[in-house]
Amino acid sequence: MSEHKASVLLVGGGSVGAIAALNIESSGQAAVTIVCRSNFQAVLDDGYSIESCDHGSLRGWRPSSVVNKVPLVADGLHFDYIVCVTKNVADVPPPVSDLIRPAVSPGKTVIVLIQNGLNIEKPLLAAFPQNVVLSGVSLIGANEPEPGFVQQDFPDTLFVGAFRNQSRDVADEKAAAEDFVKIYSAGGKTQCSYNADVGWTRWRKLVYNACLNPICAITGLDTGRIRLADGAVEGLVRPAMAEIVAAAKACGHELPETVDMDMIEMDPLTMYLPPSMLSDVRKGNFIEYENILGEPLREGEKLSVAMPTVRVLYHLCQAIQWKNKELKGLVSVPPKGSFVAPVVEG
Template sequence: MHTDKSKVLLFGSGGVGTIAALNLEVGGHAEVTAVLRSNFKAVKERGFEIASCDHGTLKGWRPSEVINYVPKASEKQFDYLVCTTKNQPDCPPSLTELIAPAVKPGHTVIVLIQNGLNIEKPMFEAFPNNIVLSGVSMIGSHETEPGVIEHDDNDRVLIGPFHNPNLSAKDEEAAARDFVRIYSAGGKTDCELQLDVNFARWRKLVYNACLNSICALTGLDTGRIRLADGAIDGLVKPAMEEIRAAAKAVGVELPPDVCDFMIEIDPLNMYLPPSMLGDMRKGNFTEFENIVGEPLRVGTALGVPMPTLQVLYHLLQAIQWRTKEVRGLVTIPPKGDFVAK
């Protein structure tokens, strides 16, 4: 059957990805094939169970197709490849390696709805002729068990082109506009075009590099961190000011009130566990390299003092190593026998 719907491959259908798939399907201009992993069996058998502040309650919902492998572009051609996995470049295999089979050079538009800075760089390198779009999301959505999605903070997503100097800026902007069209068509989401991707990403880092990482390290949610003695003034605000200074050094002017705005973005009594805290609680890897490491490297390379971020980064790096050890991904010398003989 002929259909003029855009063909979308969604890679990673957890909290963010499932709601993205839902928005794309309900709009009627996209047909979504979702690549699933740990939730594949549950979703194949029962569909998703979704409790959503934007979409209501859905039981047994599935996108057009659910698969558990990355299809080859030679078998099926996709117009968009939407990546909604956690982005952890320090934990191989890399995202570019994983999605490579499905990317048709010069055709597939790659959309990264993921947190962090410089996430487009490996994409430009691996797929120099493909347009790459940025998705900065302020959603609150989580998979509580396989196939069960709790979406409790409205989907607000800013889409814009990461500019690849090899490609036409006009074509990149047109692709971003088209993605906003198909994503918004259902009318259940707030999806806007934001051509200044750098601004959108640095602004979100004020939240993610600082509040998200400090919540993860302290084990406190965004309500408790505001109540905890000294945490906001002694840690969160200084870190946020360092991000603001690094942003300024790359030409992104963030207003002075952005720090208070991000601290108070959700009501205190929502006691929201941001994503890195969620990952830490589950014993999962965190996205610390893109969320903290990249802005730290960019800022320090430009001479911006970032002492708070430096400490946060190394604490997160050590915890990532701990998780790798727990998962058997690093080997250490056997413990010596130091008992006195």
């Protein structure tokens, strides 16, 4: 008799999602249905091509099932886990909660958010108050330069813990997180560990994401070049990082004194890693600036932390997003007026 496999719906088969699906399937303990969008046909026809520092070169790799729509759970269909690995773009519909709603079994499905940013759990806990919602903080340098072609340059390190849901037992939440860690780690190609202090871990990662992501996205420079560029680290990156560290402290999360340099030097300079927000700008995608910059800024300023650099980065990202919204028809501008002075006869 075959062993029971956990059923996993992975929503967002882009770069991090493809590697996550690979880790989960490699366990032999779970079957993944992956939801793809722009790369659906490429992945369906040819599978993923993966060049990975953890997994090596793979051609034509597919998880158990590839679909282009979140399935409706009915007639006995049920997912043990829904792993959300879309970009979490809070100011562009649909919200993640609406996207996954058809597949959520209330009180049963464990929802895992492998996404950057702060307060991303709030809409999920509001929409699914009976479900366990897990945090996945990922350190992985992954990109998808062409549909279905995924490059991973930085080893996948995933920290998983529960976002506190007042209507659930703490022990159940911890057990769900530990079960997911077991599945994700079982293939032996990645580092995935249980993380009790989800808030601390998210703020620590924001020291990178709220600073390097927007600065690289705005300047068009990857994390290697930003370190080489005149004045960028001392004039922009470190002041922004100091503000995030101060906001984290005000929110009760004391980060190590070396956290700024730890984050700046995390990926080797010559990896020339484009943070995910820079990749999005290059592809003309929307950026996750509300969860990555807006939320830490609002939390910090609410507690009277001065965050002038982060505020400027936030508004520059807001303008970049607006430009993209106009290009994609989400906002419209009044027609151009006529400013030519009328010809006066005689």
